[in-house]
Amino acid sequence: MSARERFRALLTRLAGASAAERVLISGASLGLAMLVGTVLILLAGRTTTCTPASATYYLGVGFCYDPVVVYDRLFLGALGDPLSAGWSPRNTQFGVTLRETTVLIFTGLSVAVAFRAGIFNIGTQGQLVVGGLLTALGVFAASRVVPTSLEAVLLIPLGLVLGALGGGIYGTIPGLLKAYADANEVITTIMLNFVATGVALYLVSDVFKDPGSQANQTRSIPELATFQPVVFDSAADFSVVALLLGLLTVLGCYVLIERTAFGYDLRTSGLQPDAAEYGGVNARRTIVTSMALSGALGGIAGAVYVLMVLGKFQTGLPAYGFDGITVSILAGNNPLGIAFAALLFGILKSGTIVVQFATDIPPQLVGVLRGLIILFVAMPEFFRLVGRRLSPGNPREGVGAARTPDVAGRESAGGDSTDE
Amino acid sequence: MSELGARVGSLTTRARTALVIGVGAVGLLVAGLVAPASAAGTLVDIVLREATLSSALRLSVPITLAALGGILSEKAGVINIGLEGLLIIAAFAAIYVADLTGGVWTGFLGGVLAATVLAALFGVVVIEFRADQIIAGLAVWLIALGLAPFASQVIYGGPNSPSVTTPGSLTTPVLSELPVAGALFDASPTVYLMFLAVGVTWYLLNRTRFGRWVQASGERPEALDTAGISVSRVRYGAIVLSGVLSGMGGAALSLDLGQFTGTGPTMVNGKGFIAIVAYLFGNYNPIGAFLATLLFGGLDAIQTALQLQNVGIPNPLIRVIPFVTVIVVLALVGRTRIPAAAGDQYESGEK
Numbered sequence: 001m002s003a004r005e006r007f008r009a010l011l012t013r014l015a016g017a018s019a020a021e022r023v024l025i026s027g028a029s030l031g032l033a034m035l036v037g038t039v040l041i042l043l044a045g046r047t048t049t050c051t052p053a054s055a056t057y058y059l060g061v062g063f064c065y066d067p068v069v070v071y072d073r074l075f076l077g078a079l080g081d082p083l084s085a086g087w088s089p090r091n092t093q094f095g096v097t098l099r100e101t102t103v104l105i106f107t108g109l110s111v112a113v114a115f116r117a118g119i120f121n122i123g124t125q126g127q128l129v130v131g132g133l134l135t136a137l138g139v140f141a142a143s144r145v146v147p148t149s150l151e152a153v154l155l156i157p158l159g160l161v162l163g164a165l166g167g168g169i170y171g172t173i174p175g176l177l178k179a180y181a182d183a184n185e186v187i188t189t190i191m192l193n194f195v196a197t198g199v200a201l202y203l204v205s206d207v208f209k210d211p212g213s214q215a216n217q218t219r220s221i222p223e224l225a226t227f228q229p230v231v232f233d234s235a236a237d238f239s240v241v242a243l244l245l246g247l248l249t250v251l252g253c254y255v256l257i258e259r260t261a262f263g264y265d266l267r268t269s270g271l272q273p274d275a276a277e278y279g280g281v282n283a284r285r286t287i288v289t290s291m292a293l294s295g296a297l298g299g300i301a302g303a304v305y306v307l308m309v310l311g312k313f314q315t316g317l318p319a320y321g322f323d324g325i326t327v328s329i330l331a332g333n334n335p336l337g338i339a340f341a342a343l344l345f346g347i348l349k350s351g352t353i354v355v356q357f358a359t360d361i362p363p364q365l366v367g368v369l370r371g372l373i374i375l376f377v378a379m380p381e382f383f384r385l386v387g388r389r390l391s392p393g394n395p396r397e398g399v400g401a402a403r404t405p406d407v408a409g410r411e412s413a414g415g416d417s418t419d420e
Numbered sequence: 421m422s423e424l425g426a427r428v429g430s431l432t433t434r435a436r437t438a439l440v441i442g443v444g445a446v447g448l449l450v451a452g453l454v455a456p457a458s459a460a461g462t463l464v465d466i467v468l469r470e471a472t473l474s475s476a477l478r479l480s481v482p483i484t485l486a487a488l489g490g491i492l493s494e495k496a497g498v499i500n501i502g503l504e505g506l507l508i509i510a511a512f513a514a515i516y517v518a519d520l521t522g523g524v525w526t527g528f529l530g531g532v533l534a535a536t537v538l539a540a541l542f543g544v545v546v547i548e549f550r551a552d553q554i555i556a557g558l559a560v561w562l563i564a565l566g567l568a569p570f571a572s573q574v575i576y577g578g579p580n581s582p583s584v585t586t587p588g589s590l591t592t593p594v595l596s597e598l599p600v601a602g603a604l605f606d607a608s609p610t611v612y613l614m615f616l617a618v619g620v621t622w623y624l625l626n627r628t629r630f631g632r633w634v635q636a637s638g639e640r641p642e643a644l645d646t647a648g649i650s651v652s653r654v655r656y657g658a659i660v661l662s663g664v665l666s667g668m669g670g671a672a673l674s675l676d677l678g679q680f681t682g683t684g685p686t687m688v689n690g691k692g693f694i695a696i697v698a699y700l701f702g703n704y705n706p707i708g709a710f711l712a713t714l715l716f717g718g719l720d721a722i723q724t725a726l727q728l729q730n731v732g733i734p735n736p737l738i739r740v741i742p743f744v745t746v747i748v749v750l751a752l753v754g755r756t757r758i759p760a761a762a763g764d765q766y767e768s769g770e771k
Contacts, residue, residue, distance in 0.1 A: 362573035367566025375559035379549035
């Protein structure tokens with residue numbers, strides 16, 4: 001075997017290993033985050049006070065919070081207790097889980113598209129706010145001219161388009177700033193999140209405020225212009241139609257990134273910006289278009305949230321944009337993986353509500369878990385080290401394993417774009 | 421005149437940005453003095469108030485200290501985007517320890533310790549386990565963003581802590597009576613600590629052997645390695661110092677107010693990210709970073725005063741001003757020459 005053939009063989013082996021390895025690393029990260037979370041729950045349970053009767057005892061030591069109960073509620077609760085008798089997959093809590101999953105699919109894809117192009121879009125949250133606000137305002141305005149019989153047919157697509165437009169334009173701003181002024185997108189997108197929240201607060205509390213409500217919210221859009229609950233009851237605020245739309249978008253993004261010329265440009269810009277430019281890719285245009293696309297997906301997430309859950313725009317939207325970062329990183333920025341990662345995070349988010357009812361543990365716990373998962377996924381080398389320690393393989397394999405991080409790490413990091 | 425134009429043209433973007441800001445400020449000052457009743461007049465009235473300078477200084481403390489930490493870390497080749505998280509964790513820990521022990525300065529040390537531990541953890545993750553620096557930094561931020569309100573909820577039953585005593589202020593007699601500049605002589609001890617830290621960091625970077633190692637570690641790590649100095653150890657040192665400095669910033673932030681607020685983005689509210697922009701604008705120079713921070717701190721002080729003034733702009737929009745300024749400055753400064761090896765892993769050949 002010539003050196004070149006051997007090199008090629010090594011590459012194929014690494015490419016094959018890296019997909020399976022990713023799944024393994026993501027799973028291990030989740031497990032490890034939960035382990036740290038357990039320690040945290042126990043520690044918190046020692047710090048706070050409760051009656052001796054309500055405490056749980058491990059090895060003779062009393063804890064106010066029981067990690068077993070917390071995780072049981074978090075995971076089984078989110079699915080509506082599948083282990084108990086009379087369980088039906090159509091239960092309300094599982095509907096809530098799928099509702100969260102649906103929004104997270106869009107924010108996850110938003111982050112992933114940018115990531116694959118080598119751009120850290122931390123601004124999905126802001127794009128979601130802008131998209132959602134535009135959807136709520138536009139659909140409300142249009143509902144006054146559109147006849148009632150056509151509302152469902154016309155207004156839902158209009159809302160989605162407006163959301164995509166709002167988010168897309170808002171995402172294009174940091175794209176342009178990066179492409180033409182070399183402004184670091186991590187900082188600009190985070191700043192634009194603050195700007196979006198502030199401006200939305202002003203518009204919703206001042207200009208477009210619903211006069212009939214104390215809360216900072218816009219006027220409700222007509223019932224018919226929202227996603228109707230099918231399969232699940234209306235208490236879950238979940239529509240299977242929106243989930244299907246999300247899954248279609250997953251497929252669309254997969255095809256776009258992996259199978260088209262634009263996707264090829266996008267991926268090479270992410271992996272090897274210099275080589276891509278040498279190969280004739282217009283780097284600036286790729287940055288701007290991928291940020292526009294990423295922002296549009298974030299905007300659609302906002303539109304879906306407005307059309308499916310709120311029926312209007314409110315200030316203080318949940319942090320789906322930040323969860324999208326975790327979803328994307330957990331999925332290795334692969335569109336297909338995002339469907340699964342979004343479901344996992346949908347469970348975590350929906351389970352948080354169940355946990356709040358069942359225990360006194362502060363809901364911020366899930367925020368900590370989110371950070372821990374990102375941290376662990378970011379350090380594949382840690383797991384390789386542990387793996388090597390556990391299995392005394394031959395030295396050649398050790399070398400092969402040590403080389404993988406360059407490939408895997410680069411892919412998840414989106415190359416050297418942050419060197420700016 | 422054309423000569424002046426040519427000279428301005430030859431300036432760096434950074435200098436040009438500073439010039440534009442300077443000219444704008446002078447123009448505003450003149451307009452305000454000529455027409456005191458106008459919006460510019462109100463603005464100048466606010467800017468010239470002693471209270472504005474003193475709150476600008478107070479607001480600058482956490483940002484400056486975090487920026488100093490960011491400079492050290494990035495100069496050594498590790499982009500520390502988790503400064504925000506370090507500030508958050510220190511802000512909470514300082515209040516917690518102060519509340520526990522009753523001592524303001526023990527609380528301060530507690531905050532510094534918490535941020536240093538978190539920074540060291542970040543160091544292990546990026547150096548030992550070669551994690552991507554940006555993602556690990558984001559993780560530090562998100563962990564702190566969850567952990568501090570979580571702890572506050574567990575300990576105090578809510579995201580906001582109860583009040584503790586503040587360090588108060590140090591007043592120099594006579595000098596503090598000066599108009600406007602008197603604010604410099606009647607300020608919280610943390611303000612003087614910030615001035616001290618700026619000087620010490622500048623000295624450390626430019627006049628000591630450790631400073632030279634730090635610079636080499638970020639520019640030419642292989643050269644440092646050849647010289648027999650461990651790149652990893654220099655980077656660990658720099659990251660730990662960035663934790664100490666950010667910890668001082670976070671502790672100063674919460675102790676000066678006597679409370680930790682953990683709702684939404686917490687009381688830190690983006691200051692860690694503004695710190696990054698400040699040192700980019702200040703071109704990695706501790707003094708430049710401080711001046712840039714004073715600009716942002718000043719804007720923040722002005723927007724707070726404007727909110728009370730009722731100038732016809734709604735408050736949510738006024739609050740957005742500092743963030744917009746950061747974006748504009750970043751866009752104008754743009755291409756900063758970052759240390760050559762920043763963001764890269766360094767693997768010693770001897771491993």
